[in-house]
Amino acid sequence: MTSLPPPQPLDWTGRRVLITGGVGFVGSNLARRLVDAGAQVTCFDAFVPNDGAELFNLDGYLDRLRVVRGDVRDTPAITAALEGQEVLFNLAAQTSHVESMRDPRTDIEINALAQLAIVEACRSVAPRIRTVHASTRQVYGRPGKIPVDESHPLAPPDVNAINKISGEFYHLLYGRIYGSRPTVLRLTNIYGPRMRVRDARQMFFGWWIAQALSGVPFEVWGGHQIRELAFVENVVDALIAAVAEPAIGQIYNVGGEIRLSLRDLAGRLVAATPGAAFAIKDFPADRSLIDVGDYSADDTAFRAATGWAPRLSFEDGLRQTLEFYHAHRRPYLEPLR
Amino acid sequence: MTSLPPPQPLDWTGRRVLITGGVGFVGSNLARRLVDAGAQVTCFDAFVPNDGAELFNLDGYLDRLRVVRGDVRDTPAITAALEGQEVLFNLAAQTSHVESMRDPRTDIEINALAQLAIVEACRSVAPRIRTVHASTRQVYGRPGKIPVDESHPLAPPDVNAINKISGEFYHLLYGRIYGSRPTVLRLTNIYGPRMRVRDARQMFFGWWIAQALSGVPFEVWGGHQIRELAFVENVVDALIAAVAEPAIGQIYNVGGEIRLSLRDLAGRLVAATPGAAFAIKDFPADRSLIDVGDYSADDTAFRAATGWAPRLSFEDGLRQTLEFYHAHRRPYLEPLR
Numbered sequence: 001m002t003s004l005p006p007p008q009p010l011d012w013t014g015r016r017v018l019i020t021g022g023v024g025f026v027g028s029n030l031a032r033r034l035v036d037a038g039a040q041v042t043c044f045d046a047f048v049p050n051d052g053a054e055l056f057n058l059d060g061y062l063d064r065l066r067v068v069r070g071d072v073r074d075t076p077a078i079t080a081a082l083e084g085q086e087v088l089f090n091l092a093a094q095t096s097h098v099e100s101m102r103d104p105r106t107d108i109e110i111n112a113l114a115q116l117a118i119v120e121a122c123r124s125v126a127p128r129i130r131t132v133h134a135s136t137r138q139v140y141g142r143p144g145k146i147p148v149d150e151s152h153p154l155a156p157p158d159v160n161a162i163n164k165i166s167g168e169f170y171h172l173l174y175g176r177i178y179g180s181r182p183t184v185l186r187l188t189n190i191y192g193p194r195m196r197v198r199d200a201r202q203m204f205f206g207w208w209i210a211q212a213l214s215g216v217p218f219e220v221w222g223g224h225q226i227r228e229l230a231f232v233e234n235v236v237d238a239l240i241a242a243v244a245e246p247a248i249g250q251i252y253n254v255g256g257e258i259r260l261s262l263r264d265l266a267g268r269l270v271a272a273t274p275g276a277a278f279a280i281k282d283f284p285a286d287r288s289l290i291d292v293g294d295y296s297a298d299d300t301a302f303r304a305a306t307g308w309a310p311r312l313s314f315e316d317g318l319r320q321t322l323e324f325y326h327a328h329r330r331p332y333l334e335p336l337r
Numbered sequence: 338m339t340s341l342p343p344p345q346p347l348d349w350t351g352r353r354v355l356i357t358g359g360v361g362f363v364g365s366n367l368a369r370r371l372v373d374a375g376a377q378v379t380c381f382d383a384f385v386p387n388d389g390a391e392l393f394n395l396d397g398y399l400d401r402l403r404v405v406r407g408d409v410r411d412t413p414a415i416t417a418a419l420e421g422q423e424v425l426f427n428l429a430a431q432t433s434h435v436e437s438m439r440d441p442r443t444d445i446e447i448n449a450l451a452q453l454a455i456v457e458a459c460r461s462v463a464p465r466i467r468t469v470h471a472s473t474r475q476v477y478g479r480p481g482k483i484p485v486d487e488s489h490p491l492a493p494p495d496v497n498a499i500n501k502i503s504g505e506f507y508h509l510l511y512g513r514i515y516g517s518r519p520t521v522l523r524l525t526n527i528y529g530p531r532m533r534v535r536d537a538r539q540m541f542f543g544w545w546i547a548q549a550l551s552g553v554p555f556e557v558w559g560g561h562q563i564r565e566l567a568f569v570e571n572v573v574d575a576l577i578a579a580v581a582e583p584a585i586g587q588i589y590n591v592g593g594e595i596r597l598s599l600r601d602l603a604g605r606l607v608a609a610t611p612g613a614a615f616a617i618k619d620f621p622a623d624r625s626l627i628d629v630g631d632y633s634a635d636d637t638a639f640r641a642a643t644g645w646a647p648r649l650s651f652e653d654g655l656r657q658t659l660e661f662y663h664a665h666r667r668p669y670l671e672p673l674r
Contacts, residue, residue, distance in 0.1 A: 101514070104453055112449060112503065116441055116496075154491060159453075162506040166449065169499040177438070 013038035018085040020044045020072055020118075021092035024052030025195045025202060026134070029232045030089055030239055035064045044081045046071040046092065052202055056331035057194040072114035079121040088131040089239055090118065090171070093164070096201050097138065098286060100160035111163035112170075119174035131182040132242045133171045135164050137228075137253070137295055139186060146226065147259075147298035150186070150251055157292055168251060175249050183242045184251040188297050192232030192317060193324035197332050205229070205265070210333055212269050212276035213325055219281045223263035226294035230256030231317030234310040241306040250305070255297030257310035257317065272318055350375035355422040357381045357409055357455075358429035361389030362532040362539060363471070366569045367426055367576055372401045381418045383408040383429065389539055393668035394531040409451035416458040425468040426576055427455065427508070430501070433538050434475065435623060437497035448500035449507075456511035468519040469579045470508045472501050474565075474590070474632055476523060483563065484596075484635035487523070487588055494629055505588060512586045520579045521588040525634050529569030529654060530661035534669050542566070542602070547670055549606050549613035550662055556618045560600035563631035567593030568654030571647040578643040587642070592634030594647035594654065609655055 017034055021027040022043025031041050047053040047069055058067065070077035072092045082088065093111055094100060100107035115133075122129050140148050141155030156162045171182040189203055196202040197210035204221075211218035238254045245252075260268075266278040283291060303309055312320075325332055354371055358364040359380025368378050384390040384406055395404065407414035409429045419425065430448055431437060437444035452470075459466050477485050478492030493499045508519040526540055533539040534547035541558075548555035575591045582589075597605070603615040620628060640646055649657075662669055 104457070108450060108453060113445060116445060120441070151490070153488070156506050156510065159507075159510065162503055162510065165506070166499055166503050169493050169502070170496075173493065173496065173499065 015039045015087060016042075016085050017087045017089065018042050018044055018081055019089045019091060020078075021052070023047065023055060023057055023067060024091065025057070025192075026190060026232060026235060026239075027089070027091045028054075028057030028194050029192065030091070030236050031058065031065055032061055033236050033240070035061055041065040042068055042081060042085070044068045044070050044072075044078070044092070050199075050201060051095075052196050054194070054196070054331060056328070072118060073109050075117045075121060078114075078118055079125055082118075082121050082129065083125040085126055085129060087243055088122070088126070088129050090131055090133045093134065094160065095136075097158045097160050099201070100158055100163070101286070104159040107159050108163050111160065112166040115167035115170045119170050119180065122180050123174060123178045127179055129180055130243055131171060131175075131180060132239055133168065133182055133184045134239075135168050135184050135186045135251075136161070137186050137188050137297060138292065139165050139168070140292075140295075142291075142293045143295055146294050147255070147296040148253065149298035150253055150301060172249055172251070181248045183245050183248065185238065185242055185254045185302070186251065186297075187235060187254055188228045188230050188256050188295065190230045190232055190235050190256075192321050195232070197325065208266065208269055208278070209321065209325060212273040213322070213329075213333060215275040217277040217279055218266070220262050220266045220278050221281055221283045221287065223261065223266070223280045225262050225291075226259055226296055227262060227265065228256045228259045228296040229265065229314065230254070231310070231312050231314065231320075233312050233317070233320075237311055238302070238306075238308050241308040245305050247305060252302035252305065253297040253299040254302055254308075255299040257312065258314035259296040268314075268318065272322060352376045352424060353379075353422050354424045354426065355379045355381055355418055356426045356428060357415075358389065360384065360392060360394055360404060361428065362394070362529075363527060363569060363572060363576075364426070364428045365391075365394030365531050366529065367428070367573045368395065368402055369398050370573050370577070372398055378402040379405055379418060379422070381405045381407050381409075381415070381429070387536075387538060388431075389533050391531065391533070391668060393665070409455060410446050412454045412458060415451075415455055416462055419455075419458050419466065420462040422463055422466060424580055425459070425463070425466050427468055427470045430471065431497065432473075434495045434497050436538070437495055437500070438623070441496040444496050445500050448497065449503040452504035452507045456507050456517065459517050460511060460515045464516055466517055467580055468508060468512075468517060469576055470505065470519055470521045472505050472521050472523045472588075473498070474523050474525050474634060475629065476502050476505070477629075477632075479628075479630045480632055483631050484592075484633040485590065486635035487590055487638060509586055509588070518585045520582050520585065522575065522579055522591045522639070523588065524572060524591050525565045525567050525593050525632065527567045527569055527572050527593075529658050532569070534662065545603065545606055545615070546658065546662060549610040550659070550666075550670060552612040554614040554616055555603070557599050557603045557615050558618055558620045558624065560598065560603070560617045562599050562628070563596055563633055564599060564602065565593045565596045565633040566602065566651065567591070568647070568649050568651070568658075570649050570654070570657075574648055575639070575643075575645050578645040582642050584642060589639035589642065590634040590636040591639055592636040594649065595651035596633040605651075605655065609659060
């Protein structure tokens, strides 16, 4: 499977692309791909401490794209960055569920208020911009049954999901009323090179990987929960495919290449990593309150609309991920040692 | 029907009740009823110019309740007002759909950010408070079919509906996580004594009534749209009934006593008002973008949970409304003349 080249459904040569959160995990992987495809990429990122931004994510590309340090909450800054852009990949977000409960005000500012500022800015300086807005499976809360399709009721289990719902609605509303062209993708758990692994803020799996590579036994909370994992290269394919999606104004689930229990996921990681080990622990109280149980995505609609499917297998994704962190311990893992 | 006394499913004697928006249309009618039932009522209201607050709404009751001038966006003020309260009727809102598009920032501040402040305040000073939170049928957008029950997808047609959805979710989330006891009611178009009639900001029907009573022909936009109208006394019954609703943490539609087209509604008003007349006009462009077509409520679930049903007929409601404005032209109608 790895021999397939990445699909390029659009000619990106010279296309002007803004990526919010462009120095973070998914944003940087997307930026690298788009630069390779010939796009003129601007990465807009607030470099919020302990979030995903890491300048090394763009290593080797810093002379081929533009990095703007700016916060989506800063209306003049995001407005200036949007001017003249053709495509917006809107990935900047507060993504920590636990943090959203500790500091709900910051979450609403980034995931709701700033989204309003972005769509207002598009309205004034880029009214026909094509936007791919990243949302999350978290909006469904604890699913009634899996796999979950887009008609599942919204049941946000935490502050983060409430505000992500607002953000989706803002993009779709302004598209319908003012003529911008949004597509919303509800993403699942994403892993791969350039993910934050210093802690579990971005995704538990990153933290597991860091500990596994450092020979520290990692904890698996519960273990029975089903998750759907998406390798970042497959997600980058999906983000790019979404730009060519013809219906505009839709919400799509985008799933991953594997669904498995956390216990099985831990087993796969340990099997692939010499010296790694894990232990099953009870769920901490503050987590169990906002836990969503099992999740897997029904992304039939997105596949039908775009032809997208996961291109790389979980085996390939995990191998590439571990190789990446082996090769680049310093920027991602060093403080652990 | 009018001879039935208002139901009092709870003993309100000495109960400490806070009503946000308590000097507005629905809030003041509720406050008067609860004072009559023996409750210790505090009306918290920002007196936002051109919104619903009108001190005359509490005429005859000002020595029997407490009025606090305060804004739900002011966290210390709402926190102080919540301290020691047993029941919160949370009616304060920005309610104008058109205004929410003109000034989305104010709408998000009142209908989303301030709701977060309210639930945080409850968490700190009134953790077990019983909250009845007023939401709106607008969250459903343009219905797929009518009547609409609570499982209808959320499809906010304007900024106001997006933020009302956030508000609902905040109340329910904090109830589930932190133990407050919310019930959300999605209300329909409410009319009756003490509604704002100087313009169409609160509800088109108030503006029609003002013009009808002043002998000025009023405009009906479109006219075919089905609406469900709820007399405010029936809505006050529902708000009070919701407090005794046992399930807690639920969302319920609350409908009205009549569903009819706007053309028929205008006809009923003209027939009841000597000298009144109306003309059918095309929908203005800024309105048609956010119009929701037909709406009627399926409120079976709320009726089953509480035993509530509309007590007063539309004929009674319209008659009482017109009598009220005949008797109290000065505070409500004078600027029209």
